[in-house]
Amino acid sequence: MKKTRMWLLLWGILIVLNGCRMEPLNREKKNDLDFTVVSEIELTEPVKRIVEERKKAPFKVTFSDEEFTYILIGYGKQEYTGYRIRVKELYESDNGIFVTTEFSGPKEYQQRKRESYPYLVVKIEYTDKNIIFSE
Numbered sequence: 623m624k625k626t627r628m629w630l631l632l633w634g635i636l637i638v639l640n641g642c643r644m645e646p647l648n649r650e651k652k653n654d655l656d657f658t659v660v661s662e663i664e665l666t667e668p669v670k671r672i673v674e675e676r677k678k679a680p681f682k683v684t685f686s687d688e689e690f691t692y693i694l695i696g697y698g699k700q701e702y703t704g705y706r707i708r709v710k711e712l713y714e715s716d717n718g719i720f721v722t723t724e725f726s727g728p729k730e731y732q733q734r735k736r737e738s739y740p741y742l743v744v745k746i747e748y749t750d751k752n753i754i755f756s757e
Contacts, residue, residue, distance in 0.1 A: 649720065651713045659709070660692070660743040669694065669743060677739040682755045691749050696741035697725050704728025705740040711756070712744065719749060722756040 665673070669685055669692050676683065680698040684691060695707065704727075711722040723742060 648716045648718070650715055651720075652715050654713050655719065655746050657693075657709065657712050658745045660745050665743060666692075673741055673743070677741060681741075684753045686748055686750075689748055690745050691719075691747070691753070693721055693744040693746070693753055694741065695721075695723055695744075695755070696739065698739070700738050700740060701735050702728055703736050703738045704730075705738065707740060707742040709742070709744060712746070714749075714751070718752045718754050719746070720754050720756055 660669070666687070668687070672683055672685060672694060673696065676694075677696055678699050679696075681694065681696045683694045685694065686692070693712075697705065697707070706726045706728075708724045708726075709721070710724050711720065713720055721744070725740070
């Protein structure tokens with residue numbers, strides 16, 4: 623009886639492994655995506671909570687509701703204000719969404735330090751594709 627269970631377990635594992643195939647990541651651009659940079663006052667409550675919980679350390683997170691996918695990128699605690707985050711590239715391939723941002727410091731550092739938590743929230747139409755963050 624134990625041998626029969628062991629064989630059934632092995633067959634089950636083989637069936638599952640056969641069905642789970644890794645698809646290679648295709649970086650070839652299919653098309654650029656339309657996106658909206660969401661201002662702080664326009665953030666939904668779930669997105670606000672994510673930013674607030676994670677803002678002290680760098681983060682890259684996605685969140686989706688029924689209508690949109692939000693791409694959240696934070697750069698952690700900074701000693702000054704005036705940082706800029708820019709979306710350099712946001713495009714779709716056959717099996718993923720690729721996003722590249724650029725983080726730059728303030729043009730002039732103020733005499734007085736004032737900590738800040740720079741982050742960017744980008745909204746795209748809902749997708750179930752993987753979001754791949756590029757540097």
